[in-house]
Amino acid sequence: MTAPKQLFDRPLRAVNVGVEEFARPLEAAGAEVTSVDWRPPAGGDRELGLTLANLTAHPLVESANEEAVNRILDTQPLLVDVRPAREVLPELGEARLLLHAGPPIEWERMCGPMRAAVAGAAMLEGWADTPSAAERLADSGEIKFAPCHHHDAVGPMAGIISASMPLLVVQDARTGRRAYSTLNEGQGRCLRYGALGEDVMRRLTWMGERLGPSLRAAIRSMPEPVNLKTVIAQALQMGDECHSRNVAASALLVRLLAPALARHRELGGIEALEFLADNNYWFLNFSMAASKLATMAGHGVAHSTVVTAFARNGVDVGIRVSGTGDEWFTAPAADVDGLYFPGYGPADANPDIGDSAITEVHGLGGFSLAAAPAIVGFVGGTTADARRATEEMATITVGRHRELQLPTLDFAGSPVGIDVRAVLDASLEPVITTGISHREPGIGQIGAGITHAPLECFVKALRAFPVPRYGP
Amino acid sequence: MTAPKQLFDRPLRAVNVGVEEFARPLEAAGAEVTSVDWRPPAGGDRELGLTLANLTAHPLVESANEEAVNRILDTQPLLVDVRPAREVLPELGEARLLLHAGPPIEWERMCGPMRAAVAGAAMLEGWADTPSAAERLADSGEIKFAPCHHHDAVGPMAGIISASMPLLVVQDARTGRRAYSTLNEGQGRCLRYGALGEDVMRRLTWMGERLGPSLRAAIRSMPEPVNLKTVIAQALQMGDECHSRNVAASALLVRLLAPALARHRELGGIEALEFLADNNYWFLNFSMAASKLATMAGHGVAHSTVVTAFARNGVDVGIRVSGTGDEWFTAPAADVDGLYFPGYGPADANPDIGDSAITEVHGLGGFSLAAAPAIVGFVGGTTADARRATEEMATITVGRHRELQLPTLDFAGSPVGIDVRAVLDASLEPVITTGISHREPGIGQIGAGITHAPLECFVKALRAFPVPRYGP
Numbered sequence: 001m002t003a004p005k006q007l008f009d010r011p012l013r014a015v016n017v018g019v020e021e022f023a024r025p026l027e028a029a030g031a032e033v034t035s036v037d038w039r040p041p042a043g044g045d046r047e048l049g050l051t052l053a054n055l056t057a058h059p060l061v062e063s064a065n066e067e068a069v070n071r072i073l074d075t076q077p078l079l080v081d082v083r084p085a086r087e088v089l090p091e092l093g094e095a096r097l098l099l100h101a102g103p104p105i106e107w108e109r110m111c112g113p114m115r116a117a118v119a120g121a122a123m124l125e126g127w128a129d130t131p132s133a134a135e136r137l138a139d140s141g142e143i144k145f146a147p148c149h150h151h152d153a154v155g156p157m158a159g160i161i162s163a164s165m166p167l168l169v170v171q172d173a174r175t176g177r178r179a180y181s182t183l184n185e186g187q188g189r190c191l192r193y194g195a196l197g198e199d200v201m202r203r204l205t206w207m208g209e210r211l212g213p214s215l216r217a218a219i220r221s222m223p224e225p226v227n228l229k230t231v232i233a234q235a236l237q238m239g240d241e242c243h244s245r246n247v248a249a250s251a252l253l254v255r256l257l258a259p260a261l262a263r264h265r266e267l268g269g270i271e272a273l274e275f276l277a278d279n280n281y282w283f284l285n286f287s288m289a290a291s292k293l294a295t296m297a298g299h300g301v302a303h304s305t306v307v308t309a310f311a312r313n314g315v316d317v318g319i320r321v322s323g324t325g326d327e328w329f330t331a332p333a334a335d336v337d338g339l340y341f342p343g344y345g346p347a348d349a350n351p352d353i354g355d356s357a358i359t360e361v362h363g364l365g366g367f368s369l370a371a372a373p374a375i376v377g378f379v380g381g382t383t384a385d386a387r388r389a390t391e392e393m394a395t396i397t398v399g400r401h402r403e404l405q406l407p408t409l410d411f412a413g414s415p416v417g418i419d420v421r422a423v424l425d426a427s428l429e430p431v432i433t434t435g436i437s438h439r440e441p442g443i444g445q446i447g448a449g450i451t452h453a454p455l456e457c458f459v460k461a462l463r464a465f466p467v468p469r470y471g472p
Numbered sequence: 473m474t475a476p477k478q479l480f481d482r483p484l485r486a487v488n489v490g491v492e493e494f495a496r497p498l499e500a501a502g503a504e505v506t507s508v509d510w511r512p513p514a515g516g517d518r519e520l521g522l523t524l525a526n527l528t529a530h531p532l533v534e535s536a537n538e539e540a541v542n543r544i545l546d547t548q549p550l551l552v553d554v555r556p557a558r559e560v561l562p563e564l565g566e567a568r569l570l571l572h573a574g575p576p577i578e579w580e581r582m583c584g585p586m587r588a589a590v591a592g593a594a595m596l597e598g599w600a601d602t603p604s605a606a607e608r609l610a611d612s613g614e615i616k617f618a619p620c621h622h623h624d625a626v627g628p629m630a631g632i633i634s635a636s637m638p639l640l641v642v643q644d645a646r647t648g649r650r651a652y653s654t655l656n657e658g659q660g661r662c663l664r665y666g667a668l669g670e671d672v673m674r675r676l677t678w679m680g681e682r683l684g685p686s687l688r689a690a691i692r693s694m695p696e697p698v699n700l701k702t703v704i705a706q707a708l709q710m711g712d713e714c715h716s717r718n719v720a721a722s723a724l725l726v727r728l729l730a731p732a733l734a735r736h737r738e739l740g741g742i743e744a745l746e747f748l749a750d751n752n753y754w755f756l757n758f759s760m761a762a763s764k765l766a767t768m769a770g771h772g773v774a775h776s777t778v779v780t781a782f783a784r785n786g787v788d789v790g791i792r793v794s795g796t797g798d799e800w801f802t803a804p805a806a807d808v809d810g811l812y813f814p815g816y817g818p819a820d821a822n823p824d825i826g827d828s829a830i831t832e833v834h835g836l837g838g839f840s841l842a843a844a845p846a847i848v849g850f851v852g853g854t855t856a857d858a859r860r861a862t863e864e865m866a867t868i869t870v871g872r873h874r875e876l877q878l879p880t881l882d883f884a885g886s887p888v889g890i891d892v893r894a895v896l897d898a899s900l901e902p903v904i905t906t907g908i909s910h911r912e913p914g915i916g917q918i919g920a921g922i923t924h925a926p927l928e929c930f931v932k933a934l935r936a937f938p939v940p941r942y943g944p
Contacts, residue, residue: 237846238710238720239879248710251723258726259745262734273731373879374709382882407711407845408880410854 039427042462043455048424051462055305055421060468064304068322069399069417072298072306072362076173077290078225082216084208086163088180089151093163096127096137099148101159101355102313103328107138107145111314113194113350116441117158118143120191124204125162131196131442149309149320152296153180154288154355157192157437158314165204166212170228170289172297179293181285183207183215186275188445193437194350195444210268211275217267218260226256228290231283232364233403236414241372242287243356243365244433244448249283250276288355291362298322298417303468306398307418307461310361310430310453314353314437319457321420324464331456338436338449339378350439352451357432363401363416366431366450367393370406371414375433379450383408389431390415396422396430420465423458511899514934515927520896523934527777527893532940536776540794541871541889544770544834548645549762550697554688556680558635560652561623565635568599568609571620573631573827574785575800579610579617583786585666585822588913589630590615592663596676597634603668603914621781621792624768625652626760626827629664629909630786637676638684642700642761644769651765653757655679655687658747660917665909666822667916682740683747689739690732698728700762703755704836705875708886713844714759715828715837716905716920721755722748760827763834770794770889775940778870779890779933782833782902782925786825786909791929793892796936803928810908810921811850822911824923829904835873835888838903838922839865842878843886847905851922855880861903862887868894868902892937895930 012031016023018040023033042048055061086093098121100114110118119134122143128134137143148155155161159182167180182192185203189195219225231249238248254276261269276282299308304322311318318328333351340346359365369375370390373383387408393415394400400413418430429452436447484503488495490512495505514520527533558565570593572586582590591606594615600606609615620627627633631654639652654664657675661667691697703721710720726748733741748754771780776794783790790800805823812818831837841847842862845855859880865887866872872885890902901924908919 234719238712240710247706248720248723251720251727254730255723255726255749258730258734259742259749262730262737262742262745265734265737270731270734273734277727277731373882377883383880408855410845411849 041425041427043424043427043459045459048459048462051465051467052421052424054467055465056425058468060303061305061421064301064323065306065398065417065419068298068301068304068306068308071301072294072416073399073402074174075294075297077170077228077293078173079168079219079228079286080171080225081169082166082183082212082219083169084163084212085161085165085167088167088169089153091151092161095144096142097144097146099146099151099153099155099159099161100313101148101155101157101353102311103316103318103330104147105145105313105315107143109315111350111353112439112441113353113437114158114160114314116194116196117160117191119441120196120200120204121160121162123201125164147311148355149311151180152178152292154292154358155182155192156184156284156288156356157354157435158194159192159355164208166208166215168286168289170286170293172293173227175297177293177296179289179296181289181292183211184279184282184285186279187281190444193435193444194441196442211272214261214264214267214269214272215257217264218257218269221260221263226253228286229403232287232290233405235283236368236371236404237407239372239374241365241368241375241433242283243359244435245372245375246283246287247280249287250280253283253286284356287359287364291358291364295358295361300325305420305465307361307420310357311355312352312357314350317352317454317457319453319461321461321465324461327464329457329460329464331454331460334451334454336434336436336449336451337379338447340436340447341445344438344446348438348446350437352432352434353437354434356434357453360430360432360453361418363397363404363414365433367397367416368404368406368414369431369433370408373408376450378448392428393431395426396428420458420461423455424462427455429453429455513897513899515896515899515931517931520931520934523937523939524893524896526939527937528897530940532775533777533893536773536795537778537870537889537891540770540773540776540778540780543773544766544888545871545874546646547766547769549642549700549765550645551640551691551700551758552643552697553641554638554655554684554691555641556635556684557633557637557639560639560641561625563623564633567616568614569616569618571618571623571625571627571631571633572785573620573627573629573825574783575788575790575802576619577617577785577787579615581787583822583825584911584913585825585909586630586632586786588666588668589632589663591913592668592672592676593632593634595673597636619783620827621783623652624650624764626764626830627654627664628656628756628760628828629826629907630666631664631827636680638680638687640758640761642758642765644765645699647769649765649768651761651768653761653764655683656751656754656757658751659753662916665907665916666913668914678743683744686733686736686740686744687729689736690729690741693732693735698725700758701875704759704762705877707755708840708843708876709879711844711846713837713840713847713905714755715831716907717844717847718755718759719752721759722752725755725758756828759831759836763830763836767830767833772797777892777937779833779892782829782904783827784824784829786822789824789926789929791925791933793933793937796933799936801929801932801936803926806923806926808906808908808921808923809851810919812908812919813917816910816918820910820918822909824904824906825909826906828906829925832902832904833890835869835876835886837905839869839888840876840878840886841903841905842880845880848922850920864900865903867898868900892930892933895927896934899927901925901927
């Protein structure tokens with residue numbers, strides 16, 4: 001490399017704000033340019049910019065956000081039970097109702113993997129004998145659909161919950177509030193990724209008949225319930241971000257439950273231990289239920305711009321905001337930048353899908369990427385990139401976790417409480433770590449990677465946000 | 473702060489090599505001083521410096537060291553068995569022989585915790601009913617002592633091995649060579665820390681009668697033996713350095729063995745799972761046995777200056793070097809810079825003790841500190857300090873592990889193969905992470921921290937090292 005041309009008789013220093021291209025001619029002329037990464041707030045939209053200005057540093061919003069985040073932080077998610085879905089959500093037993101991931105969507109608009117998972121669930125419940133019979137049943141309007149999120153539940157990927165599936169039950173120690181998730185099927189050919197086949201159905205049947213009951217007995221025989229936040233806190237010290245990497249949390253939880261499972265061999269405890277011995281995604285569903293419980297606590301605070309859900313159905317994605325009630329603010333599902341299993345590529349990938357991004361809303365996943373450098377390795381990143389992602393996310397969040405700490409950031413708390421205002425002010429989309437499903441029904445997982453929550457959701461949320469008046 | 477006095481009409485830049493004090497006057501005068509951390513090789517000893525010079529870049533030494541490290545790296549430590557010590561080391565059943573940690577030491581010179589552990593082992597074997605009776609027996613010369621290392625075994629802290637204690641058996645996949653270690657008693661009041669009492673003795677009896685047999689049955693019923701290197705590789709991605717932090721490796725190993733343990737409830741499998749559910753030191757002894765097996769493979773290569781053992785008996789510490797046969801090069805045991813349990817302090821601490829530093833010789837522990845920032849937190853350090861420790865250790869080692877990688881150093885291999893020449897050239901003592909015993913017999917663990925292998929051991933080893941002539 002040759003030395004840069006020196007046009008000035010003493011070193012020139014400049015600061016360039018925004019569009020990077022303006023720095024180039026100065027650098028070429030030998031100046032030392034400090035670039036500031038700035039984009040116009042609210043994407044340069046004038047009306048939205050005014051709303052944003054009105055909400056910025058607004059005392060009612062500030063205190064509402066503090067309240068919302070404190071409620072999230074105060075949640076202590078205890079693992080209290082595993083029961084068939086119909087027992088904890090009776091509405092599932094009363095009609096042909098299936099819950100699905102993401103914001104509301106009709107059968108006709110569902111993506112391939114979700115249609116396959118619907119067919120699998122219909123067969124599991126005995127409503128149909130074949131995938132095509134199940135599809136016909138859905139076509140006829142006989143099956144009703146609702147988001148898991150509308151029933152205090154979350155499901156990864158397609159996220160289908162049917163009456164006989166065992167759900168794990170997480171309860172807040174203080175308020176008694178409860179949230180639910182399915183049990184994890186493992187990796188590869190799973191219903192949640194849209195895989196279908198005898199192996200998939202046989203595993204689902206076994207989960208209902210043996211895994212669920214033995215786990216239930218084990219959990220209820222623990223001297224005191226496992227606090228999932230304690231497990232998450234340990235796992236963040238151990239390379240997990242508790243969305244796309246759950247190796248440590250899975251091993252810690254199995255180790256805790258192992259003696260009680262071993263005591264219930266008649267119910268399937270030993271088979272359960274065999275199933276769990278190498279299931280490194282096992283904890284994901286526990287992390288999701290704990291995250292749903294915490295974010296539910298933060299929901300419904302008037303004037304709060306804190307995001308309390310981000311969920312994807314494979315076609316649309318949507319957010320809910322603490323201060324705007326139960327409305328979903330949606331956008332088309334984004335693509336995932338990922339690493340693919342051999343033989344697959346981006347053209348095979350379904351867009352972003354699943355309720356699992358509730359973990360990001362809770363400060364885990366992409367927001368705790370600093371804890372899990374192995375994840376950024378998927379997409380060619382370094383440990384410095386992982387730390388940077390968390391530090392960036394800290395600029396769009398209201399607070400920091402106290403118990404959940406990140407070792408590579410010298411034990412700083414995970415950033416938590418995505419602020420719609422901050423996302424739009426910086427035009428910075430939340431980072432999500434995720435798995436990738438094949439877009440065709442029946443195939444399953446084909447990779448894993450990183451994506452973002454689209455800015456459009458936040459734009460719509462801000463447009464709908466009631467600007468509070470000053471004063472009492 | 474006021475600006476420094478400016479004595480020169482343009483910025484003065486200086487490089488200062490060695491003694492830091494020389495930089496101060498220049499800095500006070502406004503110069504920008506770059507300090508180079510340099511110490512005279514071999515502590516400035518002229519004769520030793522000559523030996524060092526003769527060995528530096530010597531082709532026979534270089535190729536011998538490469539060979540020694542390759543043998544270490546090629547070891548695949550399979551967990552094949554757990555058996556009473558007398559069955560794998562028959563010499564322990566033939567006489568009143570006890571093995572102990574560190575280089576050789578007579579009963580009269582043993583430190584408090586080791587004397588207590590000897591008394592406990594004598595009672596466990598039925599040689600004495602009380603600690604004082606056991607001490608009298610030892611005084612009479614009735615008990616023989618030998619280092620664990622002389623029997624292909626290692627024991628943490630006092631490291632006492634007696635005939636009825638269960639030993640884990642690790643076998644190299646390629647050569648069939650075997651190494652042994654005791655099973656871990658947990659934390660706090662344990663014989664290895666010199667604690668005595670009914671609780672300690674009851675646990676030891678249970679370990680022989682129930683834990684050992686159920687583990688044996690579980691391990692021998694695995695479809696294929698667990699490769700401990702795979703567990704170590706995973707654990708290094710999960711915050712363990714596999715000496716003083718073993719949380720991840722312990723949980724991973726228990727998860728793997730859980731189904732087989734559950735199947736052997738008649739032998740004690742469920743009790744074993746209960747004991748293991750919160751024993752976060754459990755894997756230490758497996759890490760030590762795997763490290764002993766690997767470093768044994770690297771021992772005995774003519775002309776190699778690679779260290780193949782570092783061990784401490786609480787009074788002396790010693791190293792063995794690949795190319796100098798079975799001789800120990802010893803120095804007084806160092807103090808430990810540590811964090812103490814409430815009520816204890818440095819005045820209560822026994823000097824450095826145990827065979828566990830075999831993990832550092834194998835590139836784990838202090839050499840993999842970058843993997844475990846939680847450890848440096850003990851002594852007030854940061855994650856950057858942890859990374860720096862590993863990078864420093866890489867300057868005194870011959871190679872890098874291939875399978876054992878450090879995430880915070882962008883997946884660089886752990887530095888392995890301590891080179892006596894490099895230690896003396898830089899006067900840089902190897903870093904050791906360790907537990908701390910009370911110096912009085914009968915009390916047990918009082919803390920954990922960081923220490924160093926004394927330079928004196930390396931000086932003695934170099935003095936004894938035969939300088940090879942050039943040519944065939």
